[in-house]
Amino acid sequence: MTPSPVPQDATPAAPRTAVGAKDAARQGVLSAVRPDPQAGDGRTPVAWLHIVAPPSWSVTPSGRSWCRCGWDRTAIGRAAVQQLIEQHKQHRDACPLLHPQEGSKAA
Ligand SMILES: [Zn+2]
Numbered sequence: 823m824t825p826s827p828v829p830q831d832a833t834p835a836a837p838r839t840a841v842g843a844k845d846a847a848r849q850g851v852l853s854a855v856r857p858d859p860q861a862g863d864g865r866t867p868v869a870w871l872h873i874v875a876p877p878s879w880s881v882t883p884s885g886r887s888w889c890r891c892g893w894d895r896t897a898i899g900r901a902a903v904q905q906l907i908e909q910h911k912q913h914r915d916a917c918p919l920l921h922p923q924e925g926s927k928a929a
Pocket of ligand 1: 891893917920
């Protein structure tokens with residue numbers, strides 16, 4: 823039984839580790855990049871309407887209507903919120919994301 827003082831296969835594993843980390847990083851990037859499923863085809867939500875209207879008349883209701891196209895309105899007060907709801911409905915009919923115009927027929 824003669825003890826071997828130095829192991830023969832003591833190759834440094836640094837390059838291997840570096841390659842492995844690089845590979846893992848690339849996979850991480852690939853898995854992080856996903857195609858946007860909300861392409862605005864009319865079925866996915868584009869515009870949102872959020873109303874906060876407590877049942878108590880003593881509390882002032884407020885609301886917000888916003889859209890991916892940049893539409894963003896807020897309303898405070900019962901009458902203003904009702905107007906906001908109407909504006910939101912009208913915007914859904916006129917939103918360029920929900921109704922993409924092909925070409926420039928606007929004129
Ligand atoms: Zn819009």
